[in-house]
Amino acid sequence: MKLSEGTEWAIHCCSLLANLPPDFALPKSRLAEFFDLPEDYLAKFLQELSRAGLVKTSRGPGGGYQLAKPAGQINVLEIVQAVEGDQHFFQCTEIRRCGPSGVADKHYKKPCGIARTMHRAEAAWRAELAAVSLNEISQMGAEESPQEQIEKSLSWFESVM
Amino acid sequence: MKLSEGTEWAIHCCSLLANLPPDFALPKSRLAEFFDLPEDYLAKFLQELSRAGLVKTSRGPGGGYQLAKPAGQINVLEIVQAVEGDQHFFQCTEIRRCGPSGVADKHYKKPCGIARTMHRAEAAWRAELAAVSLNEISQMGAEESPQEQIEKSLSWFESVM
DNA sequence: ATAAAACGGACATATCATATCCGAATATAA
DNA sequence: TTATATTCGGATATGATATGTCCGTTTTAT
Known part of the structure; x- marks a missing residue:
């Protein structure tokens, strides 16, 4: 059981977008270049961010992706x-209802203890992710980046804008 | 991202084993019958429970699977x-190191904020599962089963032992 | 008009989940 | 000793999902 790589890509991309000046859009080609990712595949995930309302897009020359909201109002769970x-x-398949001891569906009033336990654990996972804003992510990124990387990022950015 | 069905099966099987009299072993054929599952595939997961030391096995006639420890000493996370x-x-692929702003590996001292955030959430998930013992699972199962199912279970059990 | 860009669908490939089968090892009982 | 019941591990098949590419359409700035 593994999250898709797209999840990692999407968070990194959002974090990068959070550092852009307002009203500046970054096209998928630039995002893919910055992280050295396959452009067309990355586009799939960017489109999903767009559908989810986390980023907004603009077409045509000068277009691209920007955050749809301030980074403080987006959390990691949403991404x-x-x-x-x-x-x-x-996903509970209700095997308790199968086999020689199973009885009619109507007798099972609520999810079984196993499903409840698993779902509670998932809720804890989600809560941790919901508690972290994109702002915090981007701030951690800035703090922990080697100085040389920050400089290279800035000069890359000047070359693209 | 989805857990395999085997996870559900394994927890149910352990819960069933928790209700057996001591020194009674249930073969995979009976376990598969009880939940109406494909026997050979179920066996894969039972073998993994065995390798993990959660169940013990005995071969030959009268053999099968039993819990290796009291149900109070097994938790859901282990299963x-x-x-x-x-x-x-x-699984962090370190894309921060890639592309035009990446610098040499030695400059990255610790996991990035994104990886730390994701791992913290996983830890919360694990903690919830570790907090629930197989004993509690099996007790919930007993409490929430329709009366008719309990009776059918008992009579099935008498027929196999 | 032209070029740059997102969008969406079709397609190809790879990896993993699901499933079945079989031979070998092991243990019990007749 | 033989027959039978069982776990164990490897080989193989199939299906679903993740990964990746390609192309035609739509939108928009210049």
Whole structure:
């Protein structure tokens, strides 16, 4: 059980977008270049961020992706769910109802203890992610980047804008 | 991102084993019958429970699977990890090091903020699962089963022992 | 008009989940 | 000793999902 790579890409991209000047849009070609990712595949995830309302897009020359909201108003869970969908990790197939001891569906009033336990754990996972804003992510990124990387980022950015 | 069905099966099987009299072993054929599952495939997961030391096995006539420890000393996380492996959901591919702003590996001292955030969330998930013992699972199962199911279980059990 | 860009669908490939089968090892009982 | 019941591990098949590429359409700035 593994999250898709797209999740990592999407968070990094959002964090990069959070550092751009307002009203500046970055096209997928630049985002892919910055992280050395396959452009067309990355586009899939960017489109999902767009559908989820986390980024806004503009077409045509000078267009691209920007955050749709201030980075403080986006949390990591939203990004993860935009990419992964909102399926539960654990999908109960109700095997308690099968086999020689199973009885008619109507007798099972609520989810079984196993499903409740698994879902509570998922809720804890989600809560941790929801508690971290994109702002914090981008700030951590800035703090922990080697000085040389920050300089290279800035000069890359000047070359593209 | 989805847990395998084997996880659900394994927890249910362990819960069933928790209700057996001591020194009674249930073969995979009976376990598969009880939940109406494909026997050979179920066996894969039972073997993983065995490798993880959660169940013990005995071969030959009268053999089968039993819990290796009292149900109070097994928690749900152990069962899940036996089946799913202990891979992280989030596997950081360090894309921060790639592209035009990346610098030499030696400059990155610790995991990035994104990886730390994702791992903290996973830790919360694990903690919830580790906090629930197989004993509690099996007790919930007993409490929430329709009366008719309990009776059918007992009579099935008498027919196999 | 031209070029730059997102968008969406079609397609190809790779990896993993699901499933089945079989032979070998092991243990019990007749 | 033989027959039978069982776990164990490897080989193989199939299906679903993740990964990746390509192309035609739409939108928009210049």
